[in-house]
Amino acid sequence: MSDGPLIVQSDKTLLLEIDHELSQAARSAIAPFAELERAPEHVHTYRITPLALWNARAAGHDAEQVVDALVSFSRYPVPQPLLVDIVDTMARYGRLQLVKNPAHGLTLVSLDRAVLTEVMRNKKIAPMLGAMVGDDTVIVHPSERGRLKQMLLKVGWPAEDFAGYVDGEAHEIRLDTAAGWHLRDYQQMAADSFWDGGSGVVVLPCGSGKTIVGAAAMARAQATTLILVTNTVSGRQWKRELIARTSLTEEEIGEYSGEKKEIRPVTIATYQVITRRTKGEYKHLELFDSRDWGLVIYDEVHLLPAPVFRMTADLQSRRRLGLTATLVREDGREGDVFSLIGPKRYDAPWKDIEAQGWIAPADCVEVRVTLTEAERMAYAVAEPEERYKLCSTARTKVAVVKSILARHEGAQTLIIGAYLDQLEELGAELDAPVIQGSTRNKERESLFDAFRRGEISTLVVSKVANFSIDLPEASVAVQVSGTFGSRQEEAQRLGRLLRPKKDRTQAHFYSVVSRDTLDTEYAAHRQRFLAEQGYAYRIVDADDLLGPALGDVAQP
DNA sequence: TAGCCGGAAA
DNA sequence: ATAGGTTCCGGCTA
Numbered sequence: 001m002s003d004g005p006l007i008v009q010s011d012k013t014l015l016l017e018i019d020h021e022l023s024q025a026a027r028s029a030i031a032p033f034a035e036l037e038r039a040p041e042h043v044h045t046y047r048i049t050p051l052a053l054w055n056a057r058a059a060g061h062d063a064e065q066v067v068d069a070l071v072s073f074s075r076y077p078v079p080q081p082l083l084v085d086i087v088d089t090m091a092r093y094g095r096l097q098l099v100k101n102p103a104h105g106l107t108l109v110s111l112d113r114a115v116l117t118e119v120m121r122n123k124k125i126a127p128m129l130g131a132m133v134g135d136d137t138v139i140v141h142p143s144e145r146g147r148l149k150q151m152l153l154k155v156g157w158p159a160e161d162f163a164g165y166v167d168g169e170a171h172e173i174r175l176d177t178a179a180g181w182h183l184r185d186y187q188q189m190a191a192d193s194f195w196d197g198g199s200g201v202v203v204l205p206c207g208s209g210k211t212i213v214g215a216a217a218m219a220r221a222q223a224t225t226l227i228l229v230t231n232t233v234s235g236r237q238w239k240r241e242l243i244a245r246t247s248l249t250e251e252e253i254g255e256y257s258g259e260k261k262e263i264r265p266v267t268i269a270t271y272q273v274i275t276r277r278t279k280g281e282y283k284h285l286e287l288f289d290s291r292d293w294g295l296v297i298y299d300e301v302h303l304l305p306a307p308v309f310r311m312t313a314d315l316q317s318r319r320r321l322g323l324t325a326t327l328v329r330e331d332g333r334e335g336d337v338f339s340l341i342g343p344k345r346y347d348a349p350w351k352d353i354e355a356q357g358w359i360a361p362a363d364c365v366e367v368r369v370t371l372t373e374a375e376r377m378a379y380a381v382a383e384p385e386e387r388y389k390l391c392s393t394a395r396t397k398v399a400v401v402k403s404i405l406a407r408h409e410g411a412q413t414l415i416i417g418a419y420l421d422q423l424e425e426l427g428a429e430l431d432a433p434v435i436q437g438s439t440r441n442k443e444r445e446s447l448f449d450a451f452r453r454g455e456i457s458t459l460v461v462s463k464v465a466n467f468s469i470d471l472p473e474a475s476v477a478v479q480v481s482g483t484f485g486s487r488q489e490e491a492q493r494l495g496r497l498l499r500p501k502k503d504r505t506q507a508h509f510y511s512v513v514s515r516d517t518l519d520t521e522y523a524a525h526r527q528r529f530l531a532e533q534g535y536a537y538r539i540v541d542a543d544d545l546l547g548p549a550l551g552d553v554a555q556p
Numbered sequence: 557t558a559g560c561c562g563g564a565a566a
Numbered sequence: 567a568t569a570g571g572t573t574c575c576g577g578c579t580a
Contacts, residue, residue: 231572258573272572277566385567418569437571440560463570483569 006030008070010079013037014046022073027534028349029069032056039531040524051334053086054093054158058197058343063087094160096152098145104133106140106163108148115157125151146313149339158339165198165319168223168294171265174247175219181245183216184209184358190346191216194321200342201301201322205350205533206495207359210323211241214297217321218266219246223294226287227268228308230300230467232257232441235268237470238299242266256287263290275307282307288315298322300467301337302329302488309333312340325495326488326529350533359498360475362507364535366523368515369400369542379517391517392481393422398429403545404478404510405430405458411508412451412473415460416493417480423460426480432458439464466492472499479511485525494530511537 005020014034016023019042033056034046056066066086070078095115101107108129110116113136119125120138128148130139140148145163152159175183183191190202190213204210218225229235235255242248254264257273267287274284288311296315298304301322304312312320322341327334338344353359371379375394382390405413417423420436427434433447433456444464450456452473466489474497483489490511497507513523527537 270572273574275566276573389568420570438562442560467571484567 004073004075006070006073006075008074008076008078008082010082012048012082012085014048014070016044016046018042018044024534026069026073029073031349031532032059032061033066033069036528036532039528044531048082048086050089050092050156051338053089055338055344057090057093058160058200059193059345063090066090092156093158096157096159098140098149098159098161098163100163101133101137101139104137104139106142106145107133107137108140108159109137111136119152119155119157122151122155125155142317143314145316146340149316150313150336153335153339161198161316161342163317166292166294166317168221168318169265169292170222170294171224171252172247173215173218173222173225173266175215176244176246179244183212184356186346186348186353186356186358187213187216190348191220193345195220197342197345199320200345201324201327201337202345203324203327203347205348205353205359205498206325206492207498207500208348208353209358210299210325211238212245214238214299214321214323215242215246217297218295221295221319224265224291225267225295225297226291226293227266227297228271228274228299229268230303231270231272232259233444233469234299234467235270238268256284263287265291267291271303271305271308274311275305282311293318295319295321298341300324301341302326304333304337304341309336309340316340326491328487328529330484330486330488350535357500357504360500360505360507362494362497362509362535364494364509364527364530364537365511366527366537366539367400367404367510367512367542367545368520368539369394369396369512370515371396371517375514376516388484388518388522389419389481391514391519392522393417393419394514395425397422397480397512397514398426400512400542400545401426401478401480402430403542404476404512407545408476408508410457411476412454412471413458413476413478414465414471414474414496415458415478415480416462416465416496417460418463418483419481420462422481423462427460430458430460432456432460434460434462435464436462437464463489465496469496470499471496474507475501475505476508477510479509481519482522482526485522487526487529490526491529491533494535512542 005017005023005026007015033052034048035052037047038045067083095112096110099107099109128144132138149159194202194217202213239253252265254262254267256267256269296318301324320341354361371394379390415426423434435444435447451459477497479493494509511523513519
């Protein structure tokens with residue numbers, strides 16, 4: 001095709017022309033194996049990475065499909081060396097296999113003698129391996145299963161793990177569908193492809209019911225389950241949901257958190273509490289050994305802290321399910337998620353779930369604010385480490401936030417920011433309560449409840465809202481500042497709005513950004529993940545907010 | 557003695 | 567690279 005939307009370059013970047021009529025089709029064709037790097041107005045840049053290719057491979061795509069996607073949407077002839085490289089890279093996945101050998105236990109097998117020899121010679125890998133048995137098989141110490149996979153990925157020969165899992169202690173868990181609900185198609189598919197794959201990650205948008213996918217996995221496993229979550233409040237949401245949707249009762253579910261230390265057939269623990277150390281010793285490792293867990297679920301797997309990676313390396317014989325809305329990590333440890341939790345087993349584009357009506361459509365607007373002369377000058381002379389805070393917390397934003405609120409009078413609105421001073425100021429100006437880290441769990445619950453009941457219409461929240469807090473009624477969010485340029489943060493924040501609304505109306509997400517400053521740069525970086533999911537931000541001048549209603553602003 | 561609060565740690 | 571969130575713990579109050 002000579003007029004396709006895609007330009008394929010030999011440096012492994014793909015340029016996608018957004019205004020082309022086939023751009024959507026091309027986007028979904030390349031999404032399984034390419035990562036979005038830049039998303040300005042007209043041309044988006046994707047990159048083909050080895051990890052993305054291996055994920056595609058684990059998901060059942062073969063090199064032929066990848067090549068076909070590139071060739072059919074490409075405007076110019078696709079560089080032949082790139083195609084060869086894609087075929088070769090994809091062929092690396094699974095050349096080595098971890099297999100349980102009836103006589104020798106865990107083994108690493110390859111029909112390709114040279115590859116096996118190459119990795120056996122590697123100084124870091126050799127100590128994990130035992131004796132050769134036969135031409136193509138080497139013994140692996142079972143305790144090195146996870147670390148070996150990490151290393152093999154690092155040297156470019158990711159192993160496919162066929163060594164299987166222990167069943168764990170049996171425990172009856174059924175989905176309680178009597179109450180007139182059933183698994184949605186994508187939830188069923190996610191649970192099935194996780195189970196068939198053995199271990200791995202399911203990526204679904206915020207608000208699409210990831211907990212239910214976890215419950216479905218538990219019902220498949222029929223075994224005791226350890227669920228790891230980011231904080232106590234989210235753990236309690238899990239518990240409520242499991243009681244409502246499964247045969248599990250209150251007594252069968254334990255909370256292992258800062259406040260309680262219950263260990264039950266299904267135990268929900270916070271990452272914080274298990275990574276807690278006293279005198280350098282991990283205090284709560286007992287949790288992993290206290291029961292013969294058949295399944296470990298990692299909620300918000302994009303936030304998995306380093307010590308949990310280390311512990312997970314020792315849990316390779318247990319089935320592991322990672323759940324997240326945004327697999328991108330800001331620390332570049334995607335490879336460790338791949339080797340220790342498993343490949344991506346299922347993901348659905350946010351826009352597809354939206355089209356099916358399971359999440360609310362969202363209108364994303366970046367509002368550009370012009371700083372006052374004084375603010376601009378303060379920014380100009382500020383030390384580099386002060387600059388971001390200065391521009392993102394500029395007082396001029398307050399009036400803009402007010403005018404946005406005026407436009408959505410009566411809507412349940414969240415004001416989200418990263419700096420507490422700014423949030424306090426906004427709370428005072430808007431006469432709205434502020435929820436931050438120091439807000440006690442009890443008060444949080446009561447404020448969130450009041451918000452859910454509609455008694456409070458505006459809530460100012462700090463990074464506490466980055467985690468899975470369920471606020472189905474929120475339909476407008478105004479972001480006033482963020483952490484660095486965190487893509488997953490932006491996605492989580494938009495995610496607060498995506499539970500479908502009763503009247504099926506759309507959600508509104510505003511990002512208020514100071515013009516001509518770092519704020520704009522970071523905002524652009526944060527938007528990348530959502531841009532990849534097909535959320536097109538409109539940029540609106542703050543002054544225009546005083547003009548015609550936003551919905552009437554002409555599209556560029 | 558339970559619950560609340562503020563500070564320290566990682 | 568920074569600010570902020572989380573948990574734990576010790577002191578205070580009723």
